[in-house]
Amino acid sequence: MKNNFKVAFATNDGINVFAHFGRAKYFEVIEIENGTTKLKEKRVKPDFHSAESHNKEHNHDGHRERHNIILSLVEDCAFIVAGGMGYGIYDFLSANGKQPIVTSVKTIDEALSQLIAGRLENHTEKLH
DSSP states (O other), X not given: OOSSEEEXXXXXXXXXXXXXXXXXXXXXXXXXXXXXXXXXEEEEOOOTTSHHHHHHTOSHHHHHHHHHHHHHHSTTOSEEEESOBOHHHHHHXXXXXXXXXXXXXXXXXXXXXXXXXXXXXXXXXXXX
């Protein structure tokens, strides 16, 4: 594992990894330097799954636009962690040089510890 990186956790409370990437209210972005936390930052993300937003843009162009907005929010992050994620955003992030991770770990602190130690498992079977 690299000693210096940024990671974005999908969350609603800044404490727990949220189970649904698309419905998370924001990203808790954490910068790691020499294996320790240097900076924490909350980045609000749009709710693309509200009834109005989802019905309005439920097509391929809408998904591409939403994916680009997400990428702009985590552009400086090497890892993007959530409890669940769709295949489309997972593949999009991967294709753009990010490492998406779908985890069963509930808290951001524990997931971060495992990530730093190189032990955070990627549960791709939870993709939908």
